[in-house]
Amino acid sequence: MRDGGFRKTRRAARQGRQERWWGPAHGGTPRVDTSDIRTDRPSHAADTGSTVGTVVAPGEAAAWEAAPCPALVVDGSGTVRRANEAARRLLPDATPGTPLHRAAPGWLVTAHTRVGPRVATHGPVADRHLTAHPTPGADGDIVWWLVDDTDRRHAEEALRRERRRTAFMTEASEALLASLNLERCSEVTAQLAARHLADAAVVVAPPTGRRLPVTYCDPGGDVTHGLVRADPDQVPGLGEALSGFPPVPSRWIDPASAPAWLLPPGFDGEAASLVITPLPGHGVPAGALVLLRRAGRGVFTEGEEETARLFAARAGVAISAARLYAEQAGTTATLMEELLPPRLRQTHGVELAGGYRAARAGERVGGDFYDVYRAPNAERESLVVLGDVCGKGLEAAVLTGKVRNALQTLAPLSVGHQQILGLLNEALLDSRHTRFVTLVLASVRREAGRVRLRLTSAGHPPPLLVRADGTVTEAETQGSLIGVLPEVRSTTAVTHLAPGETALLFTDGITEARGGPLGDELFGDARLREALGQCAGMPAEAVVERVQMLASQWIGDRGHDDMAVVAITAPRHAHLSAVDGHTPGRYTA
């Protein structure tokens, strides 16, 4: 029976390991000192008996009996041979001689009677959960060590739940924070809530006027939007949730009492539970989240309610950020509308086209500007202006708005360019702005198939004239810049454009653009003239596009100043289309 001795040695070793397994779950109980078992074990123990119970030395038997881990010895026929005290407490029927199936739960019986080597198994006993580890005893007996891991399992389950919640929160935060679009945030909120927290969900936004914007998500994940004329106070808890502050707890209501508009289309009659949770925002109410569950799914547990609250907090912040962004952007857009360069169009038989690129990527205005003051009829001159306020960005753009407004007033006065510039100069000297302006004035009028031009530069690069044969000349005009000296002087050039000829007004953002193949060259006057030489006969917008394209390619991905271009072109074809400027056309963002 040397084998038995070997087995016992291994068993003792295993027992030592098991002690560590169950130890933590039984913090207060005395531990088995495995070294004792080893030293107490008589060297002949394996030779003396047939079962573990009968062969052990007295010290060992006492240790077995007092072991905090329940242990059962079961023989090959499925009869309990021995149970220690802990096992008897756990399974009161487990007295020696009792068939296992009378004494132990089915899962342990199954594990014991299965064919082949026995393996650890687990299952419930009363309100506890145990894992049973088999070790071989003598003569084919099996010792089942029953380790109580109820608490560990609870902890694991809690950890799994927490991990699921964390994963959901991470997904939710990512999806919610991704967008600054209000509708999309509401959609994402409804969809995430329907998928992870309930069967269907509804986001109710604070009322606009007497209507409530509502976003529904049905169990299929389909989103619909609605604008409902309803009084939120008719729904218990909804009015408070929508007013947002002070914070109110989630409110359960009977789905049967909910108005039809509160349920996603096609979901009425299906909801078994309904909870209204406020969506707290950035100090402003973002709305309310309605969660709906069907009958089979059960009511919300405390943990789920907690999850819903955490989710609602995140969704509320995202939605109110999107709302603030939309409000701000709306304000900006309204103000910006006045500052954006106008869409140019054909004016009394003269082709006009403009192009603008602000220095800062993503911005649409800067210190360059152009505008046109359309004459009331073809007999009068229209005034085209292009200029450059020193400085960049919004601050400069605000001044361009003032200059444009001033010119708007001066243009119909039918006075000379010199007078317009003088009045503008006085206005700017009087204003609190210390900035100065350079600009070009162009008065245009169609005259017997040609275009008559009066051109005046005020401290600005003179316009370039592109003739039908491809020659490019500079208009002979010059003058002092505006907003610095009490007196301004200028000379005006008068010229005519034959069909297909163009006058190009531009800012120094074009000629001073740095880049090119070597990276640091100026685009320069010569290159601009060379490019324009190829533009004879081109429509105005094509000339503008060409110049903008060459300058942009020259710059590549490098930084640049504001760039503005206006082409004034005499049409090549007598019959002009009704390009009215209202069509979405060629322009650049």
Next chain:
Amino acid sequence: MTGTPPTPHVPARQARQARLYAAALAGDEPAATAVVQDALADGADPEDVLLDLIAPVQRTVGEEWAAARITVAQEHAASAVNERVIGALVRHAAPTPAAPRPGARPRRVTVACVDGEWHALPARLLTEVLRLRGWEADFLGAQVPTPRLVEHVNLTGPRAVALSGSLATRLPTAHAAIAACQAVGVPVLAGGAAFGPDGRYARLLGADMWAPDARAAAVLLAEHEPTAARRPHPAAPPHLADQEYTLVARSAPQLVRATLAGLEGTFPAFRDYSARQRRHTAEDIAQIVDFLAASLYADDPRLLVDFLRWTADVLTARGVPAHALTPTLDVLAARLADFPRAVRHLSEGRWAVSAAPSGPAGHSGHSGHGESRGTA
């Protein structure tokens, strides 16, 4: 952006295309508009007029220009006329508003060109096709800076962004735009020659959809279901880890300068170049470096090879032997000896150029093609 299903009126259509092409090339807007009005009067569907009449004509314009058979002025004039013709057409064709599901958000989409992209016409055509099909389509035009695109997307909340690009050299910029749109939760449909004939670069850059033409794009957009689920942020293509793209792109001007200096030593004819010829040579080298950078970004030497083949064809058409390019490629390869991918791409390009048929003898220098572009 064409796709031409067979119809019994092919000769009539070809005649119309020829008339429109001639009118556009002459800058004759009234004649061009008359061609389109005739087609509509004959009962043609506005979408078919856009895609089977105007689009092929514009494509021909691009091809003719790329092959240096028409001038820059003609190309721009023709494009401008086509643009105006589209405007005239859509004013006459009332869109058929598709009835959206009640409560569903209106089907809104943003159409934009990659920053640095000047060929707005394909995107414009897609916009009009989508509008005809009942979409609310916002057209942001050519050369849209990515921050502006994102701002628009945030404000309008479109179901998708359709991004158009014809220039392979703008692929890195396109990548930034695609990633930015996806970061704010909006899927991107990529289209245009830049993304490869089979959309391979659209896939590489992580676009959600790719369409070979406007009709396919409209179908894909209609089928695409918006979803709250977001894909994890796509990782950068792994081959970018070697930094070859970044270093080549960042040092492009220095590379051009060094290559010019290198040509001085190895290419005797270069010493006799005029200032103008030198300037054009510098522009050509810069283009080659741009395409090399793009091919490194996409890890696909075909981008560089195709560009060099096209350049060789243009040179040949102008009586310059295609092998005039090889000294430049050799000098570049020597400068970039420490960049294994760049060296491999350059050597594939060199092989393609030396395999190309040689034009008439005599070398007149690089002549005026410093603004090469694809034929979208």
